[in-house]
Every structure is written in structure tokens, then in C-alpha cells.
Amino acid sequence: MKLLVISQSRNRAGRTVQVRKEVTADWIRVGRHAASEVLLADPRIALAQGLIVDRNGPVYTEGEMGTATSTTRKAVRSVRLAPGKAIDVGPYRITGVAAPAGYTGAITVELVRPADETAPAFLERARRLTLASLGLPKRGLALALFALVAVAFFLLPSGRVLDLPWRAPAGAAMASDRFWNPGPVMLAHQPVGEKCEACHEIAFTRVRDVACLECHARIGHHLAPEAKPAALFAGSRCAACHRDHKGVKPTHRDDDRFCVDCHRDVRGLANGAQSQDAADFARSHPAFRLTLPADKGVRRVRQGAGPLQESSNLVFSHAVHLDPAGVRHPDKDKVRLGCEACHQPDASRRSFEPVSMARHCQDCHRLEFEPAVTTRQVPHGRPAEAMTVVAEFYANLALNGVRDSFEKAFGVPGEGLLRRAGEPGEGARRASLAMAARKAAHVSEEIFEIRLCRTCHEIQRSDGDRGTDWNVAQVRLGHAWMPGARFDHASHAQSRCSSCHDVAKSKRSSDVAMPSIEGCRECHGGSQPVAGKVTSNCLLCHGFHDPRHPWDPQFKPKSATRVAGGAGRAR
Numbered sequence: 001m002k003l004l005v006i007s008q009s010r011n012r013a014g015r016t017v018q019v020r021k022e023v024t025a026d027w028i029r030v031g032r033h034a035a036s037e038v039l040l041a042d043p044r045i046a047l048a049q050g051l052i053v054d055r056n057g058p059v060y061t062e063g064e065m066g067t068a069t070s071t072t073r074k075a076v077r078s079v080r081l082a083p084g085k086a087i088d089v090g091p092y093r094i095t096g097v098a099a100p101a102g103y104t105g106a107i108t109v110e111l112v113r114p115a116d117e118t119a120p121a122f123l124e125r126a127r128r129l130t131l132a133s134l135g136l137p138k139r140g141l142a143l144a145l146f147a148l149v150a151v152a153f154f155l156l157p158s159g160r161v162l163d164l165p166w167r168a169p170a171g172a173a174m175a176s177d178r179f180w181n182p183g184p185v186m187l188a189h190q191p192v193g194e195k196c197e198a199c200h201e202i203a204f205t206r207v208r209d210v211a212c213l214e215c216h217a218r219i220g221h222h223l224a225p226e227a228k229p230a231a232l233f234a235g236s237r238c239a240a241c242h243r244d245h246k247g248v249k250p251t252h253r254d255d256d257r258f259c260v261d262c263h264r265d266v267r268g269l270a271n272g273a274q275s276q277d278a279a280d281f282a283r284s285h286p287a288f289r290l291t292l293p294a295d296k297g298v299r300r301v302r303q304g305a306g307p308l309q310e311s312s313n314l315v316f317s318h319a320v321h322l323d324p325a326g327v328r329h330p331d332k333d334k335v336r337l338g339c340e341a342c343h344q345p346d347a348s349r350r351s352f353e354p355v356s357m358a359r360h361c362q363d364c365h366r367l368e369f370e371p372a373v374t375t376r377q378v379p380h381g382r383p384a385e386a387m388t389v390v391a392e393f394y395a396n397l398a399l400n401g402v403r404d405s406f407e408k409a410f411g412v413p414g415e416g417l418l419r420r421a422g423e424p425g426e427g428a429r430r431a432s433l434a435m436a437a438r439k440a441a442h443v444s445e446e447i448f449e450i451r452l453c454r455t456c457h458e459i460q461r462s463d464g465d466r467g468t469d470w471n472v473a474q475v476r477l478g479h480a481w482m483p484g485a486r487f488d489h490a491s492h493a494q495s496r497c498s499s500c501h502d503v504a505k506s507k508r509s510s511d512v513a514m515p516s517i518e519g520c521r522e523c524h525g526g527s528q529p530v531a532g533k534v535t536s537n538c539l540l541c542h543g544f545h546d547p548r549h550p551w552d553p554q555f556k557p558k559s560a561t562r563v564a565g566g567a568g569r570a571r
Contacts, residue, residue, distance in 0.1 A: 001054035004106035028052040044090045058105035081107055183245040212238045256527040259538040281536050282526030287517050293476035308512040313458040313473035316509030339497040349490040369443055372408035383470050391440040398436035481514050486543045
């Protein structure tokens with residue numbers, strides 16, 4: 001949403017002065033807090049008064065306080081800020097105006113009741129407020145207070161121990177209204193906010209898990225079922241961790257105790273748990289555990305004293321490609337490559353597109369196999385397809401090739417058999433095809449074992465009755481070393497790649513160049529603030545439930561939320 005905020009005030013001459021501000025965000029905060037995009041700097045305004053969201057146009061929604069917002073006609077909790085629509089938020093008036101081109105909406109904000117104008121009226125009313133003015137006799141008031149104290153401090157407590165006729169049945173409880181409706185629901189639940197029965201299926205009974213799963217059926221578990229002991233969360237309820245009616249904030253706690261209560265002694269609580277104990281990232285956190293491709297599926301390996309190796313079946317060297325002097329190019333002088341030459345961000349900006357031959361390699365690593373005809377290349381695919389292309393090429397060259405290319409390819413004078421005078425005999429045809437087959441076999445060996453394929457791949461050779469076959473070992477690349485981690489490359493865009501991935505000296509493709517926990521601790525502290533470091537609690541890096549839906553400690557209605565001023569991005 002792109003909103004134009006026009007702050008209005010009047011100078012001493014009575015003229016209107018306007019200050020325009022453009023705000024781009026998925027939700028815009030209104031209140032007295034300094035981080036609010038629409039700042040209402042008056043002590044009569046709550047810190048988080050409300051939100052402006054885009055629902056086919058700007059809509060003002062009441063915030064954490066849960067108090068009604070007054071308009072000129074009635075009290076409301078939500079109002080659409082259409083052009084000409086005015087709403088009073090405390091002493092301020094917010095009015096919708098026609099939005100210029102390119103904007104979702106536009107509003108004016110004006111202080112219509114300054115504090116210095118209303119304070120004298122309040123003080124005067126307070127001075128006139130007496131018992132006599134209320135029409136209450138002093139003796140009657142005293143008797144009423146005595147009766148109230150007797151009921152509150154004697155009669156009601158006695159009902160809990162005496163068998164009185166009005167005593168409530170065992171298990172029932174009496175509570176004030178604030179327990180039944182302690183505040184507004186969070187922003188994501190507001191479509192059902194007026195339908196209490198959507199969550200509270202049974203009156204005076206706490207919300208059951210089945211009601212949550214009506215909408216969140218695909219949310220998954222705390223962990224994958226195969227990764228946790230069956231009894232670890234036995235008897236736990238969704239509401240044990242997720243609570244609503246706390247304003248527009250998320251329904252979960254985001255402090256470390258939320259996780260540490262279990263994870264400081266996770267193996268003691270659950271015999272057989274795979275996780276190690278963790279309490280604070282800066283002081284008590286195990287080394288990272290990486291997900292590496294294996295022959296079947298993946299394997300989890302924890303970082304230790306030495307470097308990790310993977311079996312990718314690639315022959316590759318970062319040191320060669322990142323040589324400061326540059327690398328050879330078929331059509332140019334040496335070119336200098338950086339990480340961005342092969343590693344390009346995907347649409348989410350969180351990760352990178354997979355490296356492919358066509359997009360990242362073929363410009364330098366061309367698959368030309370015959371210098372006499374440089375336009376022909378073998379396909380980058382199955383070995384049998386490459387061998388077929390080579391065999392057909394030389395068979396056609398032996399039969400139909402022009403003199404120049406024929407002589408360069410076969411090293412003998414002449415031209416293709418069918419280009420010569422006379423009708424070729426069967427013997428000559430067989431001799432030409434045999435020559436082509438010998439040439440194709442020789443070139444295939446060069447392609448797979450010397451010049452092309454072996455430059456990047458592990459090659460397997462087998463000799464049989466029908467000749468030699470080659471096989472390219474299956475490529476196993478780990479595109480997600482920590483699939484369960486909540487990590488965003490875009491948040492680290494100000495850092496160089498080599499700050500975390502030191503690959504300039506790596507001479508083997510099997511090197512796993514992932515940063516260690518010590519490297520991350522150079523910038524990230526624990527849950528307690530430390531000068532010069534990013535305060536990092538558990539939820540900064542870890543998500544709950546299905547890893548495809550990472551839990552963001554900052555409230556984000558959509559996966560690509562843009563919060564004005566960068567307030568919603570974990571850094």
C-alpha cells in the first residue's frame with residue numbers, strides 16, 4: 001500500500017500549512033510511538049492507537065487499546081477512509097481525500113482539539129464535582145460501601161468453603177468480563193473477530209485444538225513427526241503457546257524463554273531427542289548442523305573441528321574461477337569473475353537460483369568437439385545422446401563432407417564419398433563409415449575423459465562387447481544447507497559474500513563453505529543487547545511448524561511484507 005499522509009496545521013494568520021509524506025507499507029501504524037508512520041504526538045493518544053491497512057482501499061482499524069474510536073456520528077472500531085470520510089482519533093481528525101495517481105489512498109491529519117483548549121474545561125468540571133452535586137447523601141453512601149465490603153470480603157470467600165445454596169458447582173469459575181473479552185483479536189483474525197463461535201465452539205469452555213485446525217489444518221507440527229519423540233508434546237494445546245486478544249501483535253511469545261524452557265534440557269525432557277541443548281546464541285548454542293546430499297536422500301552433519309566435505313560428483317574449483325588475474329574466455333581476453341556470475345538471487349531474494357549449464361557455464365565451457373566445424377556442439381545431457389550426435393556427425397561428414405572440413409577432420413585428402421564422381425560401391429561405403437566410426441570413438445573418448453565432460457564431472461567408464469560406454473555421475477548439490485533455518489540473504493546485502501563464504505582458496509568442489517557459529521557470532525549477539533552486535537533471539541533464525549512456512553517474529557500479513565522504515569525486517 002502506498003499512502004499519502006498530509007499533516008495540516010494553522011499558523012497565526014489562520015492559513016492552513018500542509019506537510020506531505022509518502023508511506024509505503026503493507027500496514028501503517030497510527031499512534032504516539034516514535035516508530036509510528038502516522039505520528040500523533042499527544043499524551044491523549046495511545047502508543048499503538050491503531051492501523052491503516054489496504055482492503056481495496058485504506059481502512060482504519062483500532063489498535064491494541066481496544067477503545068472505540070469516535071467519529072462525528074458514532075463510535076466505531078473500523079472505518080473505511082474514503083474521500084470525504086472523517087474520523088476523530090482522540091483530539092485528531094483524520095480525513096480521507098482523493099488520492100493522486102500512483103497512490104492507494106490519501107489522508108489529512110489535523111489536531112482539532114489542542115490540549116491547552118480542553119484542559120481548563122476539565123479542571124473546572126473537577127472543581128464542581130462533589131457528593132452533593134451527585135445527589136448522594138453521605139450516610140447512604142457509607143452504608144452502600146459497607147455492604148460492598150461485606151459481600152466482597154466475607155460472603156463471596158465463604159462460599160468457596162461453606163456448603164451454601166448458591167455455591168457454584170466444582171470446576172466452575174466466576175470471572176469478570178475482561179476474561180471473556182480481554183481485548184481485540186489480532187489483525188489476521190479480524191475477519192472472524194465478530195463471530196466468537198468460530199473459535200469458542202462451546203460457551204465457557206476454552207478453545208479446543210480442533211477449532212484451530214479448521215483453518216490451520218496444513219500448518220504442520222512443532223517439528224516433523226519423525227524428528228521428535230511421540231510423547232514430547234503429548235497433552236499440549238495450541239493455546240498453550242498461541243494466545244489472542246492481545247492487540248495486533250502476533251499470537252505467540254517471541255522471547256527466548258518461549259523456546260529455552262524446553263531446549264535448555266531437551267534430552268532430559270524427551271529421551272531420544274535429536275537436538276542438543278541450547279539456551280542463548282552467544283553463550284549456549286551447539287555448532288550448526290548442515291543438510292548434505294547423500295546417495296539416497298540427505299544426511300545431517302554437525303560442524304566440528306575440521307572442514308566438511310560433500311559428495312557432489314562435480315570437479316570444480318572456486319579458486320580457479322575467482323582468480324584475481326582472470327580466467328580464459330573463448331572469444332575474449334581473460335575475464336574476472338565474481339560470485340554473482342554464477343549465483344543469482346531468486347524471486348524471493350532470500351535464496352539463489354540453481355546453477356545451470358545453459359545460463360552460467362556454457363558461455364565459457366562450450367561443448368564444441370570438432371575444430372573443423374565449430375558450430376556443432378554435443379548436447380549437455382545423457383551420454384548416449386552425446387555419443388549419437390558425434391557418431392551421426394562423422395558419418396555424415398564421411399559421406400557428404402566438403403573437401404576442407406573432410407580433410408581437417410579425418411586427416412586424409414579428399415572429400416565425402418557421395419561427392420566423388422561415379423556411383424560408390426558397397427565396399428567404399430563400408431570403408432567410409434568404418435573410418436567415421438573410428439573417428440567418433442576417438443572423439444567421444446576425448447569428450448568424456450579429456451577435454452569437455454571431465455572438466456566439471458566425475459566420469460565412469462565401462463568397456464563391453466559393443467565398445468566403450470561412459471556415464472556421468474549424478475550431480476548432488478545442496479541448495480539448502482539449513483532448510484529449517486530462517487535466513488534472508490537480502491538482510492545481509494551490505495556484507496561481501498566472502499564474509500561468510502570463504503571460497504577464494506577452495507580447490508575442490510567438495511568443500512562445504514558454510515560459515516561456522518563462531519563466524520556468525522562476530523555480528524550476532526544473544527538475547528541480551530551488546531554494543532556493536534545484532535540482538536538475536538531464537539525466533540530470529542528458527543521457525544516453527546512446517547519449515548516451508550517459517551515463523552517470523554515480526555508480524556507480516558504476507559510473505560513479502562514491506563514495513564515502512566524497515567521496522568519489520570530482522571537484521
